[in-house]
Amino acid sequence: MDVQQFKQEIIAYSKTIGIDKIGFTTAAPFLTLKSRLLRQQELNYQSGFEEPDIEKRTNPALLFHEPASIISIAVAYPSKMTEHVRGKKGERRGLFSKSSWGNDYHVVLKYRLQKLADFITVNYSEARVKSMVDTGELSDRAVAERAGIGWSGKNCSIITPEFGSYVYLGEMITNIPFEPDTPIEDMCGSCNKCVEACPTGALVQGGQINAKACISYLTQTKDSLPEEYRSVIGNRLYGCDTCQMVCPYNKGMDFHFHEELEPDPETAKPLLQPLLSMSNREFKERFGHTAGSWRGKKPIQRNAILALGHFKEASAIPDLKMVIEKDPRPVIRGTAAWTLGKIGGSEALTILRKVLETETDDYVLEEIQRALSIASDAVN
Numbered sequence: 579m580d581v582q583q584f585k586q587e588i589i590a591y592s593k594t595i596g597i598d599k600i601g602f603t604t605a606a607p608f609l610t611l612k613s614r615l616l617r618q619q620e621l622n623y624q625s626g627f628e629e630p631d632i633e634k635r636t637n638p639a640l641l642f643h644e645p646a647s648i649i650s651i652a653v654a655y656p657s658k659m660t661e662h663v664r665g666k667k668g669e670r671r672g673l674f675s676k677s678s679w680g681n682d683y684h685v686v687l688k689y690r691l692q693k694l695a696d697f698i699t700v701n702y703s704e705a706r707v708k709s710m711v712d713t714g715e716l717s718d719r720a721v722a723e724r725a726g727i728g729w730s731g732k733n734c735s736i737i738t739p740e741f742g743s744y745v746y747l748g749e750m751i752t753n754i755p756f757e758p759d760t761p762i763e764d765m766c767g768s769c770n771k772c773v774e775a776c777p778t779g780a781l782v783q784g785g786q787i788n789a790k791a792c793i794s795y796l797t798q799t800k801d802s803l804p805e806e807y808r809s810v811i812g813n814r815l816y817g818c819d820t821c822q823m824v825c826p827y828n829k830g831m832d833f834h835f836h837e838e839l840e841p842d843p844e845t846a847k848p849l850l851q852p853l854l855s856m857s858n859r860e861f862k863e864r865f866g867h868t869a870g871s872w873r874g875k876k877p878i879q880r881n882a883i884l885a886l887g888h889f890k891e892a893s894a895i896p897d898l899k900m901v902i903e904k905d906p907r908p909v910i911r912g913t914a915a916w917t918l919g920k921i922g923g924s925e926a927l928t929i930l931r932k933v934l935e936t937e938t939d940d941y942v943l944e945e946i947q948r949a950l951s952i953a954s955d956a957v958n
């Protein structure tokens with residue numbers, strides 16, 4: 579089998595199965611990444627969502643017997659909704675990031691990688707492959723960068739000249755010695771827009787993130803959100819797109835190639851108040867197919883309560899009253915206290931004073947006290 583010829587056949591086939599860009603690289607260890615990951619670990623800048631074993635993350639030979647190459651794939655996703663819904667006073671809406679629009683991208687990319695794997699193994703009898711998307715050991719971005727998919731921007735994203743950074747990434751390790759592609763030139767130059775626009779300063783410098791300060795990470799945590807971040811997350815329910823939206827290379831990039839990735843506006847931008855009383859089953863039915871549901875209902879509800887505080891939405895007081903009086907989860911009750919404090923006014927104050935007498939959880943009591951002081955400050 580002529581491997582160079584086979585590579586061209588794979589590239590041609592990939593275009594027929596909804597892969598928007600494909601690149602090839604060697605299976606050599608990722609040495610620069612390794613020192614980078616060690617440094618991030620030292621600084622406590624990791625999210626905790628990534629594979630913890632740095633050796634496995636940077637050495638494909640620990641994941642696959644005698645690897646010879648890695649194929650990187652990119653699938654473009656939309657950045658704008660074709661149908662619009664707008665929130666207004668009394669009917670506020672939250673926002674799922676673009677990476678959670680449509681069906682879960684893990685499923686969408688795995689399906690394409692499986693088709694690619696079938697094509698390769700049918701046509702190359704000794705072929706062995708191992709695919710991964712996001713949850714695998716490898717750094718999808720480091721593979722994509724080395725395979726010439728795009729450059730690694732100061733916003734940390736892989737930016738493709740064709741689709742901007744609105745691409746999902748996945749890869750396949752193989753035992754076939756494909757000719758590697760060449761990485762593409764870094765085009766950030768003197769631009770620093772993403773670093774300047776990041777609302778929390780999580781981009782500590784171009785290309786370096788403190789994941790623990792990134793809003794995308796914060797929206798996915800399950801505990802009480804530290805006070806300093808509560809206002810800044812705005813109405814985000816899951817993820818953050820700011821450092822991509824300001825990037826000049828994303829201007830006009832909005833691709834609707836894949837039906838599965840089309841957002842349903844009522845799911846991507848849901849009304850906030852109904853989320854507060856949603857059952858597990860309802861949550862699964864409405865959001866279970868999206869990438870943003872992977873941490874379950876609790877962080878989304880917590881963020882919805884914070885968003886109502888961000889809007890100072892007085893019409894939500896009855897829903898918040900129900901939550902603070904009845905919800906069994908202290909994090910949710912404590913967050914509701916904060917939002918009631920933000921909304922302020924006599925109705926919110928009365929509720930806070932009343933629950934102060936019945937609440938037994940120390941953390942929630944502390945939140946209520948603090949909320950009462952914010953609310954009285956606001957009223958005075």
Ligand code: B12
Binds near residue numbers: 786
């Ligand atoms: C953990 C994780 C997160 C964490 C941490 C993000 C981060 N930047 O590290 C949190 C929860 C914050 C997060 C957020 C997001 N994520 Co995320 N995440 C991951 C995950 C699982 C691991 C990333 C990781 O290991 N980071 C550690 C850093 C150090 O390494 P890296 O970014 O992988 O690799 C780069 C750096 O090491 C850098 N580098 C290496 N050496 C050096 C040296 C120098 C000097 C410099 C400057 C840089 C540098 O170059 C590498 C290649 O770009 C990957 C999936 C995967 N398995 O790889 C998805 C992934 C990176 N996420 C993705 C997405 C879409 C997002 C969000 C846009 C989602 C959203 N809308 O909210 C945001 C973007 C935030 C941002 N600005 O990065 C996509 C990125 C697609 C793309 N075009 O780049 C991935 C690849 C998932 C996927 N399969 O598509 N994510």
Ligand code: SF4
Binds near residue numbers: 777778781
């Ligand atoms: S995703 Fe949001 S918070 Fe995270 S680095 Fe980008 S702009 Fe900052």
Ligand code: SF4
Binds near residue numbers: 733773826
């Ligand atoms: S905003 Fe500017 S600096 Fe940031 S990734 Fe885009 S081009 Fe690079």
